[in-house]
Amino acid sequence: MIYAPAIVALLVTLALALVRAFLGPTLFDRALAVNAIGTVAMLLLAVLEFLTGRPEYTDLALVYGLLNVVGTIAVLKFFRLGDLGHASPVDDEEMR
Amino acid sequence: MIETGAVAALLAMLAIVGVAIARIRNLFGVVVLSGAYSFIMATALAALDAADVAMTEAAVGAGISTVLLLGALHLVGSLEAKPARRPAWPLAVVIFTGLLVAYGTHGLPAFSDPQSPIHRHVAPRYLEDGPRETGVPNVVTAVLASYRGYDTLGETTVVFAAGIGVIALLRRRRRKDGEGGP
Numbered sequence: 001m002i003y004a005p006a007i008v009a010l011l012v013t014l015a016l017a018l019v020r021a022f023l024g025p026t027l028f029d030r031a032l033a034v035n036a037i038g039t040v041a042m043l044l045l046a047v048l049e050f051l052t053g054r055p056e057y058t059d060l061a062l063v064y065g066l067l068n069v070v071g072t073i074a075v076l077k078f079f080r081l082g083d084l085g086h087a088s089p090v091d092d093e094e095m096r
Numbered sequence: 097m098i099e100t101g102a103v104a105a106l107l108a109m110l111a112i113v114g115v116a117i118a119r120i121r122n123l124f125g126v127v128v129l130s131g132a133y134s135f136i137m138a139t140a141l142a143a144l145d146a147a148d149v150a151m152t153e154a155a156v157g158a159g160i161s162t163v164l165l166l167g168a169l170h171l172v173g174s175l176e177a178k179p180a181r182r183p184a185w186p187l188a189v190v191i192f193t194g195l196l197v198a199y200g201t202h203g204l205p206a207f208s209d210p211q212s213p214i215h216r217h218v219a220p221r222y223l224e225d226g227p228r229e230t231g232v233p234n235v236v237t238a239v240l241a242s243y244r245g246y247d248t249l250g251e252t253t254v255v256f257a258a259g260i261g262v263i264a265l266l267r268r269r270r271r272k273d274g275e276g277g278p
Contacts, residue, residue, distance in 0.1 A: 004098045011105045014136070018109060021125075021132055022116045030128040034135075038158065041135040044102070048143050052099060057147055060154075064135070067159040071131055074163040078170070 003051040010044045031075045038068030099143060106140040124174045127165045134158040145208070167266070218243075 017040060021033035042064040049057045113133045117126050134157025142150035205212030222239055232238040240248050 007098060007102050011102065014109065018113065018132065021129055022113075022120075024125070027124055030125055034128045034132050037132040038135050041139045045139050045142050048099065048102065048139075057142065060142055060147055060151055063151060064138070064154050064158075067154055068135075070159050071162045074166055075128070078166045 003047055006047050007044065007051065010040055010047065014040045014044070027079065031072065031079075034075075035068060035072045038064060038071065042068070103140055103143050106136055106143070110136055110140070121176045121178070122174060123169055123172075123176050126176075127162060127169060130165070131158045131162040134161070164262070 014037060017033050017036040021030050021037065024030040024033055042061045045061045045064065046058055049055055049061070110133060113129055113136065117129050117133065120126055120129065134153055137157065138150045138154040141153055205214075209215075222235060222243065226235050226238040226243075227233060230238040230242040232242060
């Protein structure tokens with residue numbers, strides 16, 4: 001069974017990413033760590049679904065992927081602009 | 097068997113993340129860790145066959161909550177003040193309540209036991225008479241929109257009111273910014 005080692009490997013990766021999110025000296029380390037956690041959660045879900053013989057739930061993993069992108073973009077926009085509501089005046093200035 | 101082990105490992109990580117969230121003073125780190133918490137929780141829920149709850153947890157916990165908390169962080173700053181005293185009494189209450197809940201789980205039926213009361217009370221009637229009584233072909237939709245219609249209406253009202261509140265708060269602040277600007 002190939003799925004069991006895959007799950008163990010993913011859990012180890014998840015633990016390492018958690019350590020980085022917890023220790024992370026800079027905010028970018030934490031942002032990257034949480035992005036990695038989202039990706040690993042997605043993969044873990046996919047493997048678990050194939051392990052239990054219900055691959056039709058893979059849609060759920062796709063939703064995780066989309067949410068992960070939204071969360072990461074929100075975090076990075078917060079870094080850049082310090083706010084989420086603005087129509088990004090920084091970008092306007094760079095355009096000119 | 098490996099599935100049980102994976103769920104146990106995920107729950108252990110959840111406990112570690114919970115302690116970390118309580119310990120960290122950098123609020124940005126707390127927001128990031130709570131997003132990670134939601135992703136792990138959603139994976140554990142999906143592994144326990146609760147696909148709809150997992151979807152909600154991922155969407156609300158990791159998606160919307162992260163964005164809203166980051167917006168709040170912009171207003172309050174990202175460093176938490178040190179507590180004035182060590183919260184020993186609340187910690188004791190929380191541990192006691194947790195032990196009580198853990199004790200309470202021994203009274204529950206076994207996981208996914210088909211003979212448990214929740215599967216024998218009204219579920220057979222929903223499955224057998226649902227299409228005839230409600231005229232809705234999908235059982236889940238029939239339960240949500242017809243048998244528990246008032247419940248769903250209440251939930252929708254709560255979500256709608258919360259959305260209006262958030263929009264009102266965020267819009268007021270943005271207009272103030274516009275007046276202060278050029």
